[in-house]
Amino acid sequence: MANVVLTLGDDISTDHIYPGRYMATVLPAETPQYAFADYPLNKKLNSGQIPPQSIIVAGENFGCGSSREQAVSALKGWELVIIARSFARIFFQNAVNLGLKLVICPTIEAEEGDQLEVTEEEVINHSKSKRFPIIPLPAARKAIIEAGGLIAYTRQRLLEERKITH
Amino acid sequence: MGMTMVEKILSRASDRTQVFPGEVLEPRVDLAMSHENSALVINQFQEIFKGTGLEPKVWDPSRIAIIFDHRVPAESAKTATNQKKIRQFVRQQGIQKFHDIRGDEGGICHQVLAESGYVLPGYVVVGTDSHTTTHGAFGAFAFGIGATEMASVWTLGRVLNVEVPATIKVNLRGKIPPFVGAKDVILALIGKISAQGANFKVLEFHGDTIQRLPTSGRMTLCNMAIEAGATSGIVPPDEETWRYLHTECGLTELNRDLFPDPDATYAEVVELDVSTLTPMVAFPHTVDNVKSVEEAYGIAVDQIMIGSCTNGRLDDIEIAAKILRGKKIARTVRLLVFPASYRIYHQALEKGYIKELLEAGAVVMNPGCGPCLGVHEGVLGDGEVGLSTTNRNFKGRMGNPNAEVYLCSPAVAAASALSGVITDPRQIGLPLIESNPEGD
Numbered sequence: 001m002a003n004v005v006l007t008l009g010d011d012i013s014t015d016h017i018y019p020g021r022y023m024a025t026v027l028p029a030e031t032p033q034y035a036f037a038d039y040p041l042n043k044k045l046n047s048g049q050i051p052p053q054s055i056i057v058a059g060e061n062f063g064c065g066s067s068r069e070q071a072v073s074a075l076k077g078w079e080l081v082i083i084a085r086s087f088a089r090i091f092f093q094n095a096v097n098l099g100l101k102l103v104i105c106p107t108i109e110a111e112e113g114d115q116l117e118v119t120e121e122e123v124i125n126h127s128k129s130k131r132f133p134i135i136p137l138p139a140a141r142k143a144i145i146e147a148g149g150l151i152a153y154t155r156q157r158l159l160e161e162r163k164i165t166h
Numbered sequence: 167m168g169m170t171m172v173e174k175i176l177s178r179a180s181d182r183t184q185v186f187p188g189e190v191l192e193p194r195v196d197l198a199m200s201h202e203n204s205a206l207v208i209n210q211f212q213e214i215f216k217g218t219g220l221e222p223k224v225w226d227p228s229r230i231a232i233i234f235d236h237r238v239p240a241e242s243a244k245t246a247t248n249q250k251k252i253r254q255f256v257r258q259q260g261i262q263k264f265h266d267i268r269g270d271e272g273g274i275c276h277q278v279l280a281e282s283g284y285v286l287p288g289y290v291v292v293g294t295d296s297h298t299t300t301h302g303a304f305g306a307f308a309f310g311i312g313a314t315e316m317a318s319v320w321t322l323g324r325v326l327n328v329e330v331p332a333t334i335k336v337n338l339r340g341k342i343p344p345f346v347g348a349k350d351v352i353l354a355l356i357g358k359i360s361a362q363g364a365n366f367k368v369l370e371f372h373g374d375t376i377q378r379l380p381t382s383g384r385m386t387l388c389n390m391a392i393e394a395g396a397t398s399g400i401v402p403p404d405e406e407t408w409r410y411l412h413t414e415c416g417l418t419e420l421n422r423d424l425f426p427d428p429d430a431t432y433a434e435v436v437e438l439d440v441s442t443l444t445p446m447v448a449f450p451h452t453v454d455n456v457k458s459v460e461e462a463y464g465i466a467v468d469q470i471m472i473g474s475c476t477n478g479r480l481d482d483i484e485i486a487a488k489i490l491r492g493k494k495i496a497r498t499v500r501l502l503v504f505p506a507s508y509r510i511y512h513q514a515l516e517k518g519y520i521k522e523l524l525e526a527g528a529v530v531m532n533p534g535c536g537p538c539l540g541v542h543e544g545v546l547g548d549g550e551v552g553l554s555t556t557n558r559n560f561k562g563r564m565g566n567p568n569a570e571v572y573l574c575s576p577a578v579a580a581a582s583a584l585s586g587v588i589t590d591p592r593q594i595g596l597p598l599i600e601s602n603p604e605g606d
Contacts, residue, residue: 010362011361011362011452011454013558013560013561013563015539015540015558015560015561015562015563016560016561016562019540019562019565020539020540020541020563020565021540021541021545021565023202023203023236023539023541024202024237024241024242024244024245024248025244026203026205026206026209026248026313027206027209038561038562038567060362061361061362061365061395064361064362064395065296065558065560066295066296066539066558067293067294067295067296067298067310067311067312068203068312069203069206069294069312069313069314070206072312086362086365088362088365088395089365089366089395089397090296090310090311090312093311093312093315093327094312094314094315096327097312097314097315097318098312098314138190138329140190140327140329141190141327144326144327149314150314150315150318150326150327151210151213151214151314151317151318153318153326154214154317154318154321154322154326155214155215155216155217155218157322157326158214158215158218158220158321158322159218161322162220
């Protein structure tokens with residue numbers, strides 16, 4: 001069970017999540033300070049008011065726009081969970097690769113302060129006493145998540161390939 | 167069973183005879199492009215090799231392209247240090263397709279890739295830039311990926327998690343009217359299908375409009391396919407593709423056998439008649455908030471930008487120069503022009519366009535992304551309004567969440583520079599182009 005700390009509408013872009021002017025900051029450990037840099041959530045994050053596993057609820061097409069991975073590493077750094085009606089493709093894939101927890105929940109309804117629980121099949125909004133089904137990730141994406149992210153998965157594949165060729 | 171363009175390309179790159187939408191494949195990569203974010207790719211690439219006992223070595227240095235464009239010349243010590251680190255890596259790994267900040271071969275990554283002949287029909291192209299979709303103009307399956315995914319490609323030469331996208335067939339019919347261009351076509355299409363209308367899908371362009379459209383315009387269409395959420399845009403290669411690759415890139419040996427099957431399965435077919443299209447404007451703060459220029463008429467603007475991977479090519483600069491020739495831009499606006507590459511800059515110089523733009527009051531900037539992503543070279547002030555030929559108008563995009571950005575074609579941008587308000591180029595431009603000296 002965790003709190004909804006922010007609700008957002010449709011088409012939230014990566015410029016909104018991580019403005020372009022901070023893109024010279026690339027190392028995943030250095031990016032979280034700029035998450036939602038132009039919005040009030042940024043101050044709350046940087047002053048330690050948002051506990052890990054806190055939830056952002058968004059509408060359709062969350063993460064549209066740029067391929068900048070900082071938009072994912074910045075949210076991952078705070079261990080936030082993103083529940084959206086749908087996600088943009090590159091953001092979605094980056095999240096799988098870096099291990100940011102995303103939940104696709106096409107009918108989700110929630111307000112800031114609501115208490116949500118995420119299970120394998122659904123999101124339960126305890127504050128509203130409502131349940132919303134989720135769309136599970138395809139198996140091929142789960143393989144990356146289970147390996148601990150794309151870096152670990154690629155390392156595993158690299159070692160397998162070298163064994164075969166030598 | 168028939169296959170679409172992208173299904174055919176993915177079949178070849180995955181050693182399969184048939185693929186279906188939704189399948190997950192690991193296709194071989196023909197070209198892997200990145201820009202300043204190579205600094206992050208390098209970091210992730212080195213992470214992959216940690217603890218393996220293997221020396222970090224890219225899979226094929228001839229298939230990696232690195233182009234500096236997002237922050238050129240460096241706007242901060244941090245960027246300069248990132249660029250230095252990337253140069254060292256390029257030398258150490260022997261990466262061949264490297265374009266530094268140079269006046270002979272530099273420019274925006276997508277333009278440099280195209281004019282260098284790095285992208286061929288049938289290629290799988292990945293780039294750590296969402297506008298990698300641009301290269302669909304050459305019949306390649308080209309899409310944006312994140313930096314960690316690129317590190318994985320550098321290691322293995324494959325993309326590990328590609329879901330075969332369904333394809334939407336877009337039939338463009340009719341002759342594009344004067345002062346209307348490819349930018350207006352793609353804005354109209356995005357307005358019609360929405361910013362998520364093609365999410366996880368490919369836009370495959372067909373129709374008589376496409377057959378007549380030069381490569382420059384095809385690049386504009388495919389470039390903004392991402393703004394409808396598309397994984398990629400793609401144009402089946404034809405005589406124009408071969409003309410471009412031959413005359414611009416000097417390529418002579420080309421495989422000409424790549425078309426979608428007539429019985430290919432499409433998720434959807436979208437028809438668009440462009441013969442009555444007007445110039446279009448995307449209003450703040452989403453790209454699909456598209457209206458006819460007539461509805462935008464009179465909106466005062468502070469800064470106008472002509473350039474970017476969407477609209478910084480020679481024909482874009484040409485139409486702007488023709489509209490501005492012998493005139494002065496309004497005292498209330500700043501006009502910034504960024505040729506998309508130095509090749510284009512040189513061509514525009516030779517044709518006299520640069521001089522005409524300067525004399526009209528424009529500032530001609532160095533090829534690169536400029537203020538498109540809000541880093542430098544023309545960030546907007548609080549409450550200011552920007553009009554731009556770029557591809558995104560999200561809140562804060564041009565470096566300031568308290569500013570607004572409208573998107574348009576180069577013709578609308580140039581016409582608006584004369585008046586200081588958003589203006590329909592058909593109202594002021596026609597007499598000029600028809601060489602009426604009393605025009606306007």
